[in-house]
Amino acid sequence: MNTLGRNQRELRFEREVTPASLSAEGSTADQMVAEAISAKRAWVLQLDMMMQHEERDEQRETLRLIRLDELKHVRLLSALPQAKDQTTDDSARPEGVIGYSRAAKLKLRSAEFVRRLYYCYTDAPTRDTVFEIICDDTNNAIRFTLLAQE
Numbered sequence: 001m002n003t004l005g006r007n008q009r010e011l012r013f014e015r016e017v018t019p020a021s022l023s024a025e026g027s028t029a030d031q032m033v034a035e036a037i038s039a040k041r042a043w044v045l046q047l048d049m050m051m052q053h054e055e056r057d058e059q060r061e062t063l064r065l066i067r068l069d070e071l072k073h074v075r076l077l078s079a080l081p082q083a084k085d086q087t088t089d090d091s092a093r094p095e096g097v098i099g100y101s102r103a104a105k106l107k108l109r110s111a112e113f114v115r116r117l118y119y120c121y122t123d124a125p126t127r128d129t130v131f132e133i134i135c136d137d138t139n140n141a142i143r144f145t146l147l148a149q150e
Contacts, residue, residue, distance in 0.1 A: 029117065029120040032116070033080055036077050037078060037083065039110065047064075047067040050098075051064060051067070073137075076129050076132070080126060080129070081126075099148070104142075104145045105141075111141065118130040118134065
């Protein structure tokens with residue numbers, strides 16, 4: 001595989017799954033929730049592609065579990081009061097498969113973004129929901145790290 005082409009695809013996917021609010025101060029919870037939902041949907045598509053390219057059953061099962069978490073996160077985030085009607089955007093479809101090491105780094109970045117979202121809320125049930133997503137993202141970063149080492 002052409003390394004330059006792969007790196008360009010990875011950078012493009014990184015932009016898709018990294019909410020703009022991660023670097024933008026003063027973002028509202030509404031904006032952050034919308035960006036998080038969009039990023040989670042991009043992850044579901046990326047994981048579909050990763051599962052199709054993975055030849056080993058055990059690794060494919062790990063990817064399936066991570067994908068289930070991402071679908072759960074879309075559902076949880078969509079249930080938040082700040083969630084706007086989100087439609088699937090085909091432009092967010094990844095162009096290629098990213099590596100496990102890159103995926104681990106992006107999941108940690110996702111956990112950091114969701115941590116910022118956590119501080120937007122004061123009510124315990126919403127904070128608990130967002131905290132669950134933080135824990136899942138951190139756990140999935142560890143899963144990707146383990147996959148990269150195999």
